[in-house]
Amino acid sequence: MFKIPKEREVPFAGVTPAPVGEQPMMITGNWRTYRPVLDQEKCNLCMNCVIFCPDACWQLDEAEEEVVWNSKYCKGCLICVNECTTEALSKVYELDFEDGVVRLEKLF
Amino acid sequence: MAKEVTLSGCAASAQAVKMARVEVICSYPIRPYTAAMMELAKMVANGELDAEFIHGEGEHAQLSVCYGASAAGARTFTGSSGVGVTYAFETYSPISGARLPVQMMIADRTLDPPGDFGSEHTDAMSCRDQGWLMGWAETPQEAFDNHLINYRVGEDPRIMLPQFVCQDGYFVSHLPGKVKLPDQAQVDEFLPPYKPPHVLDPKRPVSHGPQIRPDQGVIMDLQRAQAFLDVPKVIREAIDDYNRIFGRKYSPFLEEYQTEDADVVFFMQGAHALTARHAIKHLRGKGLKVGLVKLRFVRPFPTEEVAEVLSRFKAVGVVETSTSYGGAMRGGNLLHEVRAALYDAPTRPLTTSFMAGMGGEVIPLQEFYWMADVLAKGVKGGKIGKYVYWVGFEEAA
Numbered sequence: 001m002f003k004i005p006k007e008r009e010v011p012f013a014g015v016t017p018a019p020v021g022e023q024p025m026m027i028t029g030n031w032r033t034y035r036p037v038l039d040q041e042k043c044n045l046c047m048n049c050v051i052f053c054p055d056a057c058w059q060l061d062e063a064e065e066e067v068v069w070n071s072k073y074c075k076g077c078l079i080c081v082n083e084c085t086t087e088a089l090s091k092v093y094e095l096d097f098e099d100g101v102v103r104l105e106k107l108f
Numbered sequence: 109m110a111k112e113v114t115l116s117g118c119a120a121s122a123q124a125v126k127m128a129r130v131e132v133i134c135s136y137p138i139r140p141y142t143a144a145m146m147e148l149a150k151m152v153a154n155g156e157l158d159a160e161f162i163h164g165e166g167e168h169a170q171l172s173v174c175y176g177a178s179a180a181g182a183r184t185f186t187g188s189s190g191v192g193v194t195y196a197f198e199t200y201s202p203i204s205g206a207r208l209p210v211q212m213m214i215a216d217r218t219l220d221p222p223g224d225f226g227s228e229h230t231d232a233m234s235c236r237d238q239g240w241l242m243g244w245a246e247t248p249q250e251a252f253d254n255h256l257i258n259y260r261v262g263e264d265p266r267i268m269l270p271q272f273v274c275q276d277g278y279f280v281s282h283l284p285g286k287v288k289l290p291d292q293a294q295v296d297e298f299l300p301p302y303k304p305p306h307v308l309d310p311k312r313p314v315s316h317g318p319q320i321r322p323d324q325g326v327i328m329d330l331q332r333a334q335a336f337l338d339v340p341k342v343i344r345e346a347i348d349d350y351n352r353i354f355g356r357k358y359s360p361f362l363e364e365y366q367t368e369d370a371d372v373v374f375f376m377q378g379a380h381a382l383t384a385r386h387a388i389k390h391l392r393g394k395g396l397k398v399g400l401v402k403l404r405f406v407r408p409f410p411t412e413e414v415a416e417v418l419s420r421f422k423a424v425g426v427v428e429t430s431t432s433y434g435g436a437m438r439g440g441n442l443l444h445e446v447r448a449a450l451y452d453a454p455t456r457p458l459t460t461s462f463m464a465g466m467g468g469e470v471i472p473l474q475e476f477y478w479m480a481d482v483l484a485k486g487v488k489g490g491k492i493g494k495y496v497y498w499v500g501f502e503e504a505a
Contacts, residue, residue: 001334004330010324010328010331013205013208013306014317015315015316016314017313018315
């Protein structure tokens, strides 16, 4: 028999409970080169970004009546920028941000 | 009632799949295995077998369908031959890594080029390191039995591994032989329904096959390695039960024929062992003490048994029927395993390998006589000159 340290145990066959909201063990938004930036003034809540985002990174906050961006899973494909009907979304180079993902010291 | 019928290997496999109450079958045609799917398609169409019969658009799709169906909780069956086996290569490790007991029949066919349709073991043997159980049948009867035994072992909660259940193309797949078909009640006693640990269930959603990190990958490799260390015990239990319920006399790993007083033996797997038995009868009539040791599982390889059994003889000739170009022994794959197993044995026989039956040629009796002669001369002279002999193409033994 082999000894696997407790902290290194992996579920049998890698089967895990399906994430209900986000999968915190697998942050995938760390290879962006651009990020979409929203100008709330111009947004008319048409929901195109929410519908078109392939990774569900735009969601409606009903209480605040605004769409909210999830930076953890956005790969910067910019489909949302392309689909935005009011030019409220624009692309900004990731390196222009203090917290830009290319500056992370650790990948995960 | 149990009854004896005459069936080809493919037809015997189809009967075993039916009696195993397989729930999902995925087919794609390639000869020679395809005859089994023809039988199964008929059974499903005639209402004899209640299974989903899915036409894959290729072998990769066949295995992928079975991957999903097995994860959903179904007992699954698929199969292929030759380049079909290698076309699906990518899927084999994910299925064993997911610990899904998919069963795949392989009726061997030589790999291209060019489009040879004969039977060599190279197609299946190329997949031997993918975490699947693997073994060969010598006859349609053994093919029938191996399907049931493999489902039982692969689905055991201690194991959970997929299985390649192999038979030589044509020599077994298409030559009819006597097959004792058991009662369904016997099969049901031996093979309980598949109980998957993670059924796909909307009330309890799970992720199968997630992306993992390198530090998690090693743990999953280790889990598979442990399962392979555990599997010989489970195979022994299954064979004991099989022999008891069906009245057979299988050894779990090595079958011996005329070995009691043998000086030299052939070591091999699959269909040509049948010819070897006839050759041995003839050679014994001429006074040569020759026998046969037949391998039933190449994965897991029965290291201890091979060391114990083969170290009783003076010389062992491994009849390969597959290649490993540029390998350590310059010939097939089995000699590597045999010599490695024998390394720690207190006494070691002379060993060599014979490339015979390559390209799917018949191995005629005369070739077995020639091989026995090489072994006998080796014993007399105290050594065998070469690692590998291409039988029929050597200038002198």
